Amino acid sequence: MATQSESDDFLSEGSSSAQEAEEPEIEARVGWRYTLSQVKRDATAMAGLFVVGLMTLMATFSFVDAELFAFLAQFETFASVGVEKYWFAKHFWVSPIAEPQGSIQLLPPVGMENQFGAGTWAHPLGTDDRGRDILVRLVYGSRIAIEVGYISTAIGLVGGVLVGAIAGYYGGWTDDVLMRAAETLYAIPFLVLVLAFMAAFGRSLMFAMIGVGVASIPTFARLIRSRVVSVREEDYVEAAEAAGVRDRNIILRHVIPNSFAPVLVQGTLQVGYSILIVAGLSFLGFGVQPPTPSWGQMLSTSKDYMLQNVWFSIWPGLAILITVVGFNVFGDGLRDALDPRLKN
Amino acid sequence: MSEPLLEVEDLRTQFFTEDGVVRAVDGISFTVNEGEIVGLVGESGAGKSVAASSIMRLVEQPGEIVGGEIRFKGETIFGLEDVERDGDGPPEKVPRDDMLSNAEVRERIRGREIAIIFQDPMESLNPVFTVGGQLREFIEINRDLPENEARDLAVHMLREVGIPEAEERYDDYPHQFSGGMRQRVLIAMALACEPSLIIADEPTTALDVTVEGQILDLVDDLQGKYDTSFIWVTHDMGVVAEICDRVNVMYLGEIVEQADVDSLFHDTQHPYTKALLNSIPRPDQSVGELNPIAGVMPEAINPPSGCRFHTRCPEAREVCTRTHPGCREVGDGDGPHRAACLKHEGVFNAGYVESESIENKTTGGFDVGLTEEGEADD
Numbered sequence: 001m002a003t004q005s006e007s008d009d010f011l012s013e014g015s016s017s018a019q020e021a022e023e024p025e026i027e028a029r030v031g032w033r034y035t036l037s038q039v040k041r042d043a044t045a046m047a048g049l050f051v052v053g054l055m056t057l058m059a060t061f062s063f064v065d066a067e068l069f070a071f072l073a074q075f076e077t078f079a080s081v082g083v084e085k086y087w088f089a090k091h092f093w094v095s096p097i098a099e100p101q102g103s104i105q106l107l108p109p110v111g112m113e114n115q116f117g118a119g120t121w122a123h124p125l126g127t128d129d130r131g132r133d134i135l136v137r138l139v140y141g142s143r144i145a146i147e148v149g150y151i152s153t154a155i156g157l158v159g160g161v162l163v164g165a166i167a168g169y170y171g172g173w174t175d176d177v178l179m180r181a182a183e184t185l186y187a188i189p190f191l192v193l194v195l196a197f198m199a200a201f202g203r204s205l206m207f208a209m210i211g212v213g214v215a216s217i218p219t220f221a222r223l224i225r226s227r228v229v230s231v232r233e234e235d236y237v238e239a240a241e242a243a244g245v246r247d248r249n250i251i252l253r254h255v256i257p258n259s260f261a262p263v264l265v266q267g268t269l270q271v272g273y274s275i276l277i278v279a280g281l282s283f284l285g286f287g288v289q290p291p292t293p294s295w296g297q298m299l300s301t302s303k304d305y306m307l308q309n310v311w312f313s314i315w316p317g318l319a320i321l322i323t324v325v326g327f328n329v330f331g332d333g334l335r336d337a338l339d340p341r342l343k344n
Numbered sequence: 345m346s347e348p349l350l351e352v353e354d355l356r357t358q359f360f361t362e363d364g365v366v367r368a369v370d371g372i373s374f375t376v377n378e379g380e381i382v383g384l385v386g387e388s389g390a391g392k393s394v395a396a397s398s399i400m401r402l403v404e405q406p407g408e409i410v411g412g413e414i415r416f417k418g419e420t421i422f423g424l425e426d427v428e429r430d431g432d433g434p435p436e437k438v439p440r441d442d443m444l445s446n447a448e449v450r451e452r453i454r455g456r457e458i459a460i461i462f463q464d465p466m467e468s469l470n471p472v473f474t475v476g477g478q479l480r481e482f483i484e485i486n487r488d489l490p491e492n493e494a495r496d497l498a499v500h501m502l503r504e505v506g507i508p509e510a511e512e513r514y515d516d517y518p519h520q521f522s523g524g525m526r527q528r529v530l531i532a533m534a535l536a537c538e539p540s541l542i543i544a545d546e547p548t549t550a551l552d553v554t555v556e557g558q559i560l561d562l563v564d565d566l567q568g569k570y571d572t573s574f575i576w577v578t579h580d581m582g583v584v585a586e587i588c589d590r591v592n593v594m595y596l597g598e599i600v601e602q603a604d605v606d607s608l609f610h611d612t613q614h615p616y617t618k619a620l621l622n623s624i625p626r627p628d629q630s631v632g633e634l635n636p637i638a639g640v641m642p643e644a645i646n647p648p649s650g651c652r653f654h655t656r657c658p659e660a661r662e663v664c665t666r667t668h669p670g671c672r673e674v675g676d677g678d679g680p681h682r683a684a685c686l687k688h689e690g691v692f693n694a695g696y697v698e699s700e701s702i703e704n705k706t707t708g709g710f711d712v713g714l715t716e717e718g719e720a721d722d
Contacts (some may be wrong), residue, residue: 172405235467242400242462243482243533244454253481257472 038337045333051326058139059146065089066140066292089140094133096140097291103131106309114309126311129301134315137293141316144287144294145323148209148278149271155213157267160220165256167221168228169247179225186218194277198286205288208281212274223266227259234258265335272327279320295320347418348375349573350399350541355412355422357391357398364645368394370597371412373671376541381567381574383584383605385620386594389641392577393463395594396543398422399575400458401449411437417540419444421453455486459534463546465526469518475529476502476514479536486537501532505562524555528562535566543575548583560586581624585609593617596652597644599671603681613674613683615659651686654702659687663699667692 070085072078107127110119125134167178197211282296295316302312357369414421426435462468479498502510505528548556593601601614622635654664675681
């Protein structure tokens with residue numbers, strides 16, 4: 001009997017979805033909307049997307065409050081109405097950089113206790129070695145991580161796609177020269193390459209980003225080249241050639257868009273990887289300088305206070321972990337959504 | 345008679361492969377006049393498509409046009425000249441001064457003057473862009489129109505080739521079109537730039553017969569309207585009869601017969617053409633059984649000596665294995681009719697009549713290779 005009702009359920013479900021399929025609205029099986037609808041069916045990918053979205057939002061907010069307001073404060077019109085760096089944090093929260101008078105150092109989170117005292121709601125995640133609120137520093141530290149992840153990935157993606165597409169489309173000696181150069185870069189360990197880059201140009205965050213970006217060019221170049229080699233043989237590329245379309249437009253409009261899906265996936269994964277690398281650099285003392293908050297540097301400072309307040313280490317570590325995992329599962333979900341063989 | 349639109353003379357295109365030089369097109373000559381549909385017929389591998397892409401200078405590595413001349417409207421698309429080098433070596437072939445550069449061919453010839461319709465409508469449209477967008481791009485490039493005018497023209501062309509609700513379908517993607525409709529879009533693309541010549545490379549091969557019929561009618565109508573010349577590459581004699589004015593029959597890189605469509609069908613002069621015609625059902629003749637051409641076409645790397653068709657020819661004689669016939673005027677009717685067969689003794693005078701007939705063991709059918717070996721053992 002139970003089987004009967006189950007099969008009834010199954011049937012009714014089947015027929016209702018069949019009715020949905022008969023809706024006059026034709027659902028395109030290409031394009032952003034379709035890919036997104038595929039991602040939506042995947043719970044882990046959605047969780048990844050949520051993390052990605054949240055982190056991006058947080059980073060945008062702290063970018064506006066830190067960088068944009070600091071920039072605007074240079075102008076009299078804005079400075080006269082009180083715009084300053086960390087304006088929002090100072091007025092509605094606590095400053096992420098100032099060392100507050102009389103605040104207790106190394107406080108644990110709410111509900112915990114250690115030799116310095118009990119956690120309070122004033123500092124939900126506790127305080128660091130200088131008595132600064134950990135939560136606000138985490139939020140403002142997201143800016144560095146996300147900025148670095150996006151910008152360095154953008155550098156690697158644009159550079160890699162151009163190099164790989166040109167190499168794959170023209171073939172011959174162009175291919176040999178470009179890909180051998182890329183593989184030479186590939187042969188050097190990632191971190192060593194970035195450190196060498198920073199040693200040569202400077203220890204600032206900008207060169208960390210550029211270094212990570214340049215170091216990831218070969219990954220993208222190799223990835224897209226393998227697709228371009230097959231796409232360039234497609235009839236529509238030949239048709240475009242026969243219609244007198246310039247090589248540049250053929251590569252940009254016909255070859256790259258049709259080879260882009262794996263690059264998009266790799267790009268998403270690469271953001272997570274770049275965040276990890278730059279956090280590692282910050283830990284080693286390269287990159288953003290104190291007092292500007294960044295996760296890697298928080299982690300680095302906290303290692304000396306682990307016995308007093310272990311939460312000081314756990315929070316930035318967790319932030320890095322969640323962000324990187326978020327980008328990774330989103331990338332995996334995107335790969336599944338873009339792979340036609342996995343569709344059912 | 346006025347100057348022909350396109351003149352191809354002694355065109356040779358070869359592919360330099362590891363196994364040797366493939367002589368895909370080996371000295372073909374033909375002309376296309378204004379407003380004419382010229383057929384290029386032959387089995388798979390005869391070199392039809394290579395000939396077609398040679399005209400556009402679209403042959404890709406490892407292929408290369410190594411000889412001959414292509415003239416279009418008085419301009420030289422391809423032409424070589426001999427340059428004597430110091431020393432004893434043979435003269436070197438270099439492009440002539442009046443030959444158009446790559447950029448000139450791309451900007452002035454491709455799309456604008458000569459368009460090409462490819463074989464597979466499923467693959468010839470870019471899947472990531474809308475049909476209308478692609479059509480518009482081609483028009484913008486080749487007609488120098490601003491975007492909105494190009495768009496209007498694109499919609500107009502879609503309507504012209506019989507796409508219903510062209511305005512709405514403009515924003516559809518290629519996968520939302522059927523094969524026949526995509527082929528119509530490709531025809532619209534070719535016609536939209538108002539070229540003088542369209543090379544149709546087996547455009548209806550991938551379609552079923554009903555759609556093929558519709559497309560042929562459409563091309564016939566549009567050809568009358570726009571007065572475009574066509575080179576129609578096909579292996580289908582039925583299509584040839586339906587649409588072409590004149591026909592070139594190709595075998596292994598060579599043209600073996602050249603005639604207007606009526607005399608080709610009713611006054612066939614070459615055994616290969618005859619064999620092709622015998623291997624398809626004809627509504628005007630009832631036959632008990634179709635008679636396919638025995639064997640397969642030999643490799644173009646090592647073409648047979650003498651007449652290239654002698655290995656499969658039912659009328660082959662001993663002389664055919666030695667003497668290679670060029671394509672010569674053989675017709676007695678009106679209009680030129682050229683064929684490359686030694687059996688026209690009056691023209692070739694190679695001693696065909698006295699020569700001994702050779703027994704082609706290939707007359708049996710498809711199992712040729714096997715029986716041949718078996719008999720050799722006996």
